[in-house]
Amino acid sequence: MEYTSLGRTGLSVSRICLGTMNFGPHTDEAAAHALMDTAHQEGLNFFDTANTYGGGDHRGRTEQIIGSWFAQGGGRRERTVLATKLYGNAGAPGRAPWPNEDKLSALNIRRACEASLKRLGTDYIDVYQMHHVDRATPWEEIWQAMEVLVAQGKVLYVGSSNFAGWHIAAAQAAAGRRHFTGLVAEQSLYNLLARTVELEVLPSARYHGLGVIPWSPLQGGLLGGVLRKAGQSGVRSADRARKLTAAQREQLQSYEDLCDKLGHEPGTVALAWLLHQPAVTAPIVGPRTADQLDTALRALDVTLDQETLDRLDEIFPGHRPAPEDYAW
Structure with a gap:
């Protein structure tokens, strides 16, 4: 298993991150x-979740499942770099959130962290991530609340998700004024079909020393061989x-033909491409089965030569960092 540092920290994480969104619903x-046991056996130590995962009336269920796994002992918690998130409505199921039961007020940050720690059955979170930016709450308030959690030992590092490049810059500027570390990682939608973050988010993350954790690396399954699977009577595909x-069908057909030529599954190639991007720390995979996890892990053994990378850029054109991308 390959490991790398998470952004500008000393935290070593596996190059693949286990996403747990399916735990509970699927x-x-x-x-x-x-x-999760299989993931540990394969060397994956980086797990990602959120306080709202479980869905609907079962928000928080995913964290509870992880907590009951930690409770089995055997070094499960100690060997895991745990990332969870806050922002969405984490109030009681069946009703609208009360004030300060969502977003990033100081009160909700405190409440949400305590609730996640209880569900997870742990006394600390390695990476506590803001699931979205909160345009209504000042950064000074957000960082003051996060500083308290860090001082209490309940949170080690803070991360973001779905931030724009300028959100990262604003967050880091505010943290710097307080002599606080600020963000260490950003989770963004990033894959061969969704490359907008190459304009400003990735350059900002690299400039500020953040690790990048792409979510939906297969674009909801489209990069996992959707055309091939559709021909094999896969209802969902x-x-x-x-x-x-x-246009999408033509792109994906060219992509799947290239994968056939390479001798790799489309999903494996999509993950391998992300691992070849210098800004990327660890793509998040959300397997429902051990076979799906095994398919994802194969990406770690795939090396794409420059000719293949150039061909993928032809099929799925990307972006140069701004402002070069905008130049005539």
Whole structure:
């Protein structure tokens, strides 16, 4: 297993991050426990979750499943770099959130952290991530609340998710004024089909020393061989394939043909491409089964030569950092 530092920290994380969003809604507790055990056996130590995962009336269920796995002992917690998130409504199911039950007020940051620690059955969170930017709460308030959690030992590092490049810059400027570390990582939508972050988010993250943790590396399954699977009577894939535009279908057909030529599964190539991007720390994979996890891990053994990388850029054109990308 390959490991790397998370941004400008001394924290060593696996080059693949285990996403747990499916735990609860699609993967029951026993299967989730087995999947996390397999992840540890394969050397994955970086797990990502959120306080709202579980969905609907089961918000927080995913954290509870992780907590019950930690409770089995055997070094499970000690060997895991745990990232969770706050922002969304984490109030009681079946009602609208009360004030300060969502977003990033100092009160909600405190409450949400305490609730996550309880569900997770741990006394600290390695990376506490803001799931979205809160345009209504001043950075001074956010950082003061995070500083308290760090001082109490309940949070080691703070991260962001779905931030624009200028949000990262503003956050780091405010943290710097307080002599606080600020952000150490950013989670962004990033894959061969979604490359907008190359304009400003990735340059900002690199400038400020943040690790980048791409979510949806297969663009909801489109980069996982959707055309091939649709032809194999996959109901879900067939539905996705029907919704493709002509241009998307042409792109994906060229992509799947290239993957066939390379001798690798499309999903493996998509992950391998992300691992070849210098700004990327660890793509998040959200397997429901051990077989899906195994497919993702194969990406670590795939080396894409420059000719292949150039061909992928032809199929899925990317961006240069701004302002060069905007130049005539």
